[in-house]
Amino acid sequence: MTDPVLDVRNVDFTYRPGEAVLRRVSFSVGEREIVGLIGPNGSGKSTLLRVLDGLLKPAAGAVLLRGRPVSRIGREELARTVAAVPQEQPVPFPYRVREIVMMGRFPHLKRFHFEGPDDIEIVREAMEMTGVGGLADRKMGELSGGERQRVWIARALAQEPEVMLLDECTVFLDIRHQLLFFDLLHRLHRTRGIAVLFVTHDVNLAARYAGRLVLLDRGEVRAAGPVWDVLTERNIRGVYGTEVLVDRHPSTGTPRVTTLAAL
Amino acid sequence: MTAYRVLGISLLLALVFLAVVIVSLLSGAVSIPFADALRGIFLGWMPGESPLTAAQRDIVFSIRLPRALFAGIVGASLAVAGAVFQALLRNPLADPYVLGVSGGSAVGAMLGIVAGAASLSVGVPLFAFAGGVLTILPLVGIARKGSDLRSETLLLSGVIVNAFLSAVILFLLSVASRAELRNAMFWLMGDLSAAGLREAAAGGLVFAAGFVVLYADARPLNLVAMGEETARQLGVELEGLKLRMLLAASLVTAAAVSVSGIIGFVGLMVPHMMRLVFGADHRLHLPACALFGASFLAAADTLARTAVAPSELPVGVVTALCGAPYFIYLLRRRDL
Helix, strand or coil: CCCCCEEEEEEEEEEECCEEEEEEEEEEECCCCEEEEECCCCCCHHHHHHHHCCCCCCCEEEEEECCEEHHHCCHHHHHCCEEEECCCCCCCCCCEHHHHHHHHHHHHCCCCCCCCHHHHHHHHHHHHHCCCHHHCCCEHHHCCHHHHHHHHHHHHHHCCCCEEEEECCCCCCCHHHHHHHHHHHHHHHHHHCCEEEEECCCHHHHHHHCCEEEEEECCEEEEEEEHHHHCCHHHHHHHHCEEEEEEECCCCCCEEEEEEEEC | CCHHHHHHHHHHHHHHHHHHHHHHHHCCCCCCCHHHHHHHHHHCCCCCCCCCCHHHHHHHHHHHHHHHHHHHHHHHHHHHHHHHHHHHCCCCCCCCCCCCHHHHHHHHHHHHHHCCHHHCCCHHHHHHHHHHHHHHHHHHHHHHHCCCCCHHHHHHHHHHHHHHHHHHHHHHHHCCCHHHHHHHHHHHHCCCCCCCHHHHHHHHHHHHHHHHHHHHCHHHHHHHCCCHHHHHHCCCCCCCHHHHHHHHHHHHHHHHHHHHCCCCCHHHHHHHHHHHHHCCCHHHHHHHHHHHHHHHHHHHHHHHHHCCCCCCCCHHHHHHHHHHHHHHHHHHHCCC
16 A cells, blocks of 8 residues: 555644634545545535645645645645646636646746647647647637636646646536546546546536545535445435435446435 | 747847837938938948938937837837736736836826926936835735735725825826926826937836846746636746736836836737737747837837927827727727
8 A cells, every 4th residue: 555645634724713614634535546525515625625735724734745745845846746627717818728738837847948849749648638639729718618627627637747636627517518527537547547636516426436535514524435435315414404315326336316305 | 839939029029120210210300311311320330431410410329219219118118017917917907007106106207397306317207216116115015915915906006006196196286387287297198208328228227127037937927827826736936926026017117107207008008919919928928018019119209209390299199099099999809
């Protein structure tokens, strides 16, 4: 058993003294693992992601990236290991898709370096893999939501990371694009061996695509482990205040959550 | 983006600037035959070779050349500062004056004019520069306070600072004498007639230093333009970078404004034109803005000198008259 890629140990975080947003949060993301982070609004999911990629500093505890505390790793080095995919982001200037994806190469280049043939090849591959190769010369403003989402993934891929953090990336996508998105994620995970931590509101998508789940409730980990252990009717009732039915999905074999009534 | 593309396009735009300067040397109230003038420009520095009279040579080299160069430096300063502010604040409507540097410089200049500094040759620009720099200082205070320098906060504080300073300017104008008033109006509209070799050299020095600082961060600036969180996630150490760039861009603006007065539209429009033509990558965008801004303002100033010759328009009138309609056209044609 090697070190986990990402190891979260007893993390506390607070924006204001006395109002803890995260309390003693612990879990880990192993080598080549896909972990889903779920929890109701305000449970601290997005804050946790920001702590994980070093944008916010924990008040106590530590986030270890292959055994090293994230807070002691410089931004550039961190960006070579951890890539974040945003949910939807305005692009205020007319950058082209190729330029956006090339921004993923930033942490690999020295200050005055222009991109070399290697970088161009890596960017081409990333665009190919995410299916935006044909859009390389288009401006971001001209793309659909699904296309833009794939550009953000391509940019993350161009960073050549070991871990990808995804923050509710599918909320603005229709059901087809949601599935395409997660299929792509799975493919990347298989072919590149990238560990993935994704945040989502959709417990069914989480159940289907994650290997393990972490259920967050008011800043604390309520349950963590295999999907069947986390997605129980009891857990969901306790955390979401909602009566649900959990059964086996007839075709995927993963848990299926059907909402019944809000309590 | 490759270094060759940046160099190639920069060279091209430098040639455009050279052409504008030559045309500017040939135009003016005193007409000089075209062929003579051309030979004079290229051979004039050799003793005995010039076909121009001593008076003509004086006009071309001691009056028109420093003024064209100075116009170029002011244009470059405003365009580069505008581009940097637009990217840092992620706001396509930002310009070099957005944080109040112009207002501060104007108050300084008005004080100088009212205090009679106009009789000293460097008086008014010195006052204006001091005023501009003093406006930047509270900005540094705001910037230092939180680790995160929110662009909305900056924009709003700029609006407020400018509003306050406008009131001070109006007050100073209301107590000014008639002669002072005319001086003040020309300064406020932007006017390059005070430009000499010394101003061109000083402005050039400040611009060069500022440009080096800004261009060193051209690549991370691309990411900052996408959003600060994104920039950090992609590996930019934001601390220091924003403050460094805000200060450099503000100083470059203050230096330009201190002599030229408040020339509008160059710093807003040139970055948009350059982005439309060459894209938004700042490694090319900044030099393109510098060179085209220089050409644009030198051309506008030539027009200002000659349109109603032998009298002169303030160059700010020309830039606003050309700039505003063009900008509306841009807005209608496509999104920025």
